[in-house]
Structures are given as structure tokens and as C-alpha cells.
Amino acid sequence: MAKPKKNANNEGTIYQRKDGRWEGSAYVLTTDGTYKRRSVYGKTWDEAHEKLTKLKADSLNGMPVATSKMTVSEYLGYWLLNVARGKVRRTTYVNYESLVRNYVTPEFGRKKLVRLTARDIRAFLVKTAATCQCCAQGKDKGRPEHKRRCCALGRCCNKFPSDRTVRFLLVLLRAALQHAVREDELPRNVARNVELGMGTKRSIEPLTVREGRQLLAAARDNRLWAAYELAVRIGLRRGELLGLRWVDVDLHEGVLTVRQALQRVGGELLIVAPKTQRSARRVALPQECVTALRAQRAQQIADRKAAGNNWKGTGHGLVFTTKNGTPIEPRNLNRSFEVLCVRSDVRRVRFHDLRHTCASLLHEQGADARMIMEVLGHSSIRVTMDIYTFVRLDSQRSAFDRVGDALRDDGTGPDDDGGTAGDPVAV
Template sequence: MTAPKRNKARANGEGTIYQRKDGRWEAAGYVLAADGTRKRVRVYGTTRKNAADKLTDKIANSNRGLPVATADSTLGDYLTYWLNSVAVHRLRENTHTRYATCIRLHLIPGLGTKKIARLTARDVRTFLDRLRTTCQCCTQGLDAERKRCCAIGECCQKRLSPLTVTYVHSVLKSSLEHAVREDELPRNVARNVKTATLRPKRFRPLTAAEARQFLDAARADRLHALYELALRTGLRKGELLGLHWEDLDPIAGTVTIRRSLQRTRTGGLTHLPTKTRASERRIALPTECVNSLKKHQEQQEREREEAGASWKGMGLVFSTPTGRPLDPANLTRRFGDFLDRVQLRRIRFHDLRHSTATLLLEQGVDLVVIKELLGHAHIGVTAGVYAHVRLRLQRQAIDSLGNALDATDDEAGDPPATAVIR
């Protein structure tokens, strides 16, 4: 009778693996921790190979000098590790910068000394409550150098907005979720803390009359084609500024959205992928936009001739008079100046996009079509943002039905024999 085959012994430094009483496999070994010391880390798997592979990955990263979070790390050390070793590879640069600011200003000062394994839902709830009620000038010493307000005992009560508190909470949840996926924590305690549901941000899109007035006034502006394209298609500012002439198909009457122009801290004005995969799309161009883009192209050719050797063209549809990219911040200022000059109500540039969707909804266009035009990842986003419009349309529909039901026999015509309800 042959002896049962034994598992091959692991070499020195490869850690240990054994099966637990609950049937799971546990692997343990020493790695470089987030605080710079070498600590023992444990990982779990449904099979021996699964646990071994997880430990091998951690040890390999440790041997390359990459720190690995451990259960006895402080939250501050873990957040620093997660931000610089994990999130940096998954987030757009501007989003990563906002995460870093959130961690530096709020999470590390408020929870940084807590052990990640001992963090409780109560700790998180207490932290968020304190964040809502504490003056940020006092907490961060913003008025210390200026020697006014909080620094002289006259607290200004500058608190964080509910939206910012929710954002801080979401960053904490994202970081701890990674720890759960890596089997460093049994559960994400931040998910057990519920924050108040935020009311949608109110915006005042253009009415149909205001939109017509806007388009009439824009005809005399150098960026007429950009403003018209923004209002008639709902493209985002970065998508408009990232358009190249090769993205347009005037014969088919379409435009393909492939990229977005953004200003980043390290790269300056940079072409980045679209906001989401759904944002990369091909949409139909209204005839008015095709015509205005042709005129804009002729204008750009004249500017190229006038600029001569100073022309720095990159094939962009919308550029400066010398062919350089338009800075998003400069476009925002220019848009505000345009509204003041033609005496139109002040709105944000992004409200042109809201105006597009609102006007389409009011014309009875299907929500799915609007979702595809705007490039939303999920129809729930479209439905949520424009819930107030749908409620108003419901009210109009109910009132119309009420008028029909209240009409006399002489006023109301006979209904059709059959009606299809969708």
C-alpha cells in the first residue's frame, strides 16, 4: 500500500499554510507593513492554492519594496498605503487628488490613530457627527496666521456641507472595502453607518424661451458653434473641448466622443479617457450644429492664416486663435462674461447640459434615449437627476386626465376603441 502523498514543504520565507476548523485555508507570512516594519500577515482562501496564491502575491509585493497593510496597522498608515499603492492605479488623477485632500484634512486627523482591526461603526459614526458640527477654521487652524475669527475667540461656525461629509464617508468606505477584499478585515464597518440622504442639488435650467434667446445671442460670438453644440446635444465641457475634427462625420451627421480635456495637477491640460465607458459614444448631430461647425471650421482656417508661424494647431475643433487647447476654467469665465454681455440669466456652463435633458423630457423623449445621449452609465442616474422634471410631467398628465374626466358628454369625444398602455 502506497503512503498518501504529502504536500511539498514550503521554503524558508514562503510562510505557512494550514486548514482551519471551519474548512477555510489560512496562510501567514512576514511582509513589509505600511509603517515600514516587517509584520506577520494572514490571508484566507477556500482552497490551499487560493490561500497560497494570495500570500505569494503579498510576499512578492513586499520583496519589491511595496508596503502591505496588516490588521494591526493604524488607519492613518493604511489610508496612506491604500492611496499611494492601490487607489493611484484605479482613479483618474483629479479624483485621486480629491481623495488625498480628503484623507489629509479629515480622515487622518479624525481617525488616523485608530487600529484598523479595532475600528468600529460607532467610531465612524462619532467621527462623522463631529465632522458635521465642528467649525473647520477651529479644527484646522485656518485663522491662526490671520489672527482673526476663531483665532481670537470669535468662532465663525464654518462647518462642512452635508455633501462634503458624505464624500469623506465614501472615501473611507472605499478604502476599507479594499481591506475586506484582501481578507485583511472581516467586514467594512463604515458601510454599517448610514448617512442622511442628500437632497438633489437644485438647478435652474433654461426654459424653451430662454434657450431660443441664448442661441440667438450666441450667433455673434466666436464660440457660437461650441455653445450651440452644448445646448443641442448636452455634451460635457471636457468632451466639447476634447473634440478633434476627425471625430466629426458631417456626411453622416454624427460625432464620436472619445476623450475629455481636463487640467490636472501634474500634466496641465491633458486629454483623458471619457468619464465612464458609457460616456464613450456616438451621437447624432442636429442639422443646425453641422452648419455652425462648418462656419466655425472656416473661421478657424482664417485664424490659422493670420497666426502664421505662431499657429500651434492640434486638430482641435475648439481652440484659441493660435490653435492651442482652450482651458476649461477660461471657458467658464468667458461663458459668464457672455451671459452678462447679452443680459441673460446667470447659469453654470454645466446647466446647458441640464437644460438639454430637461427640454427633451418636456418634449416627451424617452428616458433611455436621453441616457444614451448624455452618456450616463446607468439610467438610474438620469432618472435621479431629473426626478423633479418627471414629477412635473406627472402632474401635467394627472391634470390632463382630470380635465378629461370632468368634461361634460358634449365636451369630451368618445375614446378610441382600444388603447395600448406601456
């Protein structure tokens, strides 16, 4: 074994190990405020020296070196259970747990937390965005043999993660590593040095006025007529609709209050708090919504009478229930909407696009952004302007026509200058 190469005092030592690598070590400042001996490794003496020099420089500049021996998987498990669980909504926690289990742990779960770099995270996000998750997670192979349809049969379905999923992964890692910094497990949050491109914005497809009229006309004989009226006219979210209670509806005054939502979380149907603080709101009810809600109440009373002892009301007093009184499964509302689109001869869009429809119709009828924000319960006016005020081509043409009328030269306008505007003049 080669002899250690002597360094000056306080510079540490560098020597070659039995496995051929070079190890450099020095006493450096750690996150608990004490000085401890830490090691770095390189394939050559120069590489080990470069790493050791950086380690010493960080220590001299007051940047402590982490001493945690936990792996990324171990730390994220601790963070999920002891930190995130008490801070975020249940739905967000379930999403975090799924992302850690399906994406992060398989990639670098065994890596030491202190060895995780911004380069690791950036490469992971790029790789994830370009990887079919059905193949990576073996989803098709997990299905019964007679139901396998793609990856297990050698036909990749190209099920790539959405831009939102990739961004959510970065949000998760930033939050988790920032807590590690606060608890002195890490000297800095390397995830904060990772930036993502703009990505592809999901197209917004609100219904036109004609399509909205057709949809609501076809919905009049549907059990969920009132739900469609509320979605189109005041833009309630799916969960807000299904979690709506009669005590939160004042049909006499024509006012609805959003206080909760119904969501499937981790395999359970749960009543949860509204999405954001501003999502809890009071909204005036159009007369058409009041009429539809009165019909819904009459239908529910009839359902309860017909069910008799089989009525399974949950005690929540929900406005929208099945024929036997149980809450409506969110996916079943989606299926009902798909059928309604076919019946009404309306192009197929997502149920959430009814919310976009409400915002865009309000915008086109002259409602200002502040009012739209309050109706929809957005967290900020920026969300309203960036996402929900979709401007249709026919509205653009109408605006251009008005500009054309203003610019048309008929010789009678007060600003008519005889055609001299734009001529060069001496100065």
C-alpha cells in the same frame, strides 16, 4: 499591583496594569490562520472581561482578529499608492488623495487601523458635515495678509462640505477598508455598517425654452458659439466639449463621437477617458450644430494663419482652442458663460445646467428616457430619470388642464351616468 483574577482554562487572563487599567489577554484566531495572544483593555475588571469575552466569542465563531499595527494614515497611504492609483480614474485618485490629506488624516490618522470602529467613522462624518473647512484647514490664514477675508479675521464664512463630499468620504473609507479585509489586515469592514441620511439634493435649474433661445442668439458672435450649441442641443459635458477632436466630428454625415475629455487634474490639463463606459458614444448632430461647427473650423483656420509661428497647437487636433492654439482652460469656459448669461439677460446658472436643459427639453418634447440616456451618455436609465428629467411648473399646469378637460362633466361623455356615480348601494 493587584493579583490577576484567575479564569478557567481557555478563557485567558485578566490583570491590573501599573497604570491602573485592566488588561485581558487570550489566544485567538488571527487573519493569517494561526492563533496568537491578543490583549484588550478596560478601566475596570468588568469592562476588560466584557471585551475579552467578545474577542473569544468572535474567535470561536471563526471570525479572525486582525494583527496589523499600521495606523489609519499609514494604511490609507499604502492603499492610495498601491491599489487605488491603478484602479480608478486619475481625477478620482486626486480627489481621494485630497480627502485623505485634508479630512481623514487630521481626524484619526494616528489611530491604529484595527481600532477604527463604525462609531468613529459615523462621528467623523457628522462632525465634518457641520465644520467650516476654511476654519478647519486654515485656508484663509494661508492667503497673503492683504487677501484674507473671513476666518483669519474672525468672520467665519461657513464653508461647510457638500453632501456629495461627505458621501465621497464614506465611499473612500468603504473601498479602502474592504481592501484591508481582502488582504487579511482586518476581519471585517466597519465602514459598511455606517449609513448616511438622504441629504439635501442639489437643485436643478435648467433654462426654459425662451431662455435657451436667448442664450444661443447672444452666443452667435461669441468665439465659443459652437460649444454652447453643443451643450444645449446635445448635452455634452464641459470636459467632453473641450476635449472634442476634429477627427471625431463628421460634418458630412452629421455625427459626433465622444471618445475623450479635457480636465484639470492635480494642477495639470490632461486628456482623460470619458466619465463612464457609456459616456463614450455617438450622437447625431442637429443642423444648427453642424452650422456652428463649420463656423468654428473657419475661425480656427483664421486664428492659425494670424498666429503664424506663434501657433502652439498641441497635436491633439482639438475643436476648441485659444487664439494661439492651446487648449481652453475649463474655468475660462465657465467665466465666458457667466458673461454670456449677463449679455443675453438669462438668469445665472452653472454651465453644467445646460446639460440639464438639454435633457429636460428632450423630455418635454416627447423623447423617451432610453433615448435621453443614450444622448447624454448616462451609466444607467435611473440616472436619467432621477436627475435630468426636471418637470417645469408650466408643464405640470398643462397636464393638469388636460386632466381637467377629461374630468369636466358636459353631459355628452360616453361614461355619463346621470350623476349616480359614487352613491352608496346595498350589497
